Amino acid sequence: MKVACPNCKSKVDSKDIKNINKKGIFIEKQCPSCQAWFCLNKAQTLVKAAGISLLLITSLLNIFNIKSEYSLVFSSVGFVGILIAIIITFFGKHETVK
Ligand SMILES: [Zn+2]
Numbered sequence: 001m002k003v004a005c006p007n008c009k010s011k012v013d014s015k016d017i018k019n020i021n022k023k024g025i026f027i028e029k030q031c032p033s034c035q036a037w038f039c040l041n042k043a044q045t046l047v048k049a050a051g052i053s054l055l056l057i058t059s060l061l062n063i064f065n066i067k068s069e070y071s072l073v074f075s076s077v078g079f080v081g082i083l084i085a086i087i088i089t090f091f092g093k094h095e096t097v098k
Helices: 043-061 070-089
Strands: 002-004 011-013 020-023 026-030 037-040 094-098
Touching: 026 043, 037 043, 043 070
Parallel strands: none
Antiparallel strands: 002 011, 020 026, 026 037, 037 094
8 A cells, every 4th residue: 555755745655664653543654765754634533533433333233233223224334434444544645743
């Protein structure tokens, strides 16, 4: 997966990123060509985390058969959640960390 560095605009392969700094759900990465740190837009990171949580919660509800009459609704909501997370992963905007 390629990520565009917001600082030097070069396309960086995720595999080439050696330095990663995790701050809770915010993941900062260091560009291997210009050494600048960048991370996914904060708002998009939150939406992505919410999407993944939605999938987790709805999957758990379905696994334990809680409110099984809504299982189809849960599956749909979970699917939309993970879809949003995937879209943000691939098309999310990266910002330089100051
Ligand atoms: Zn760079």
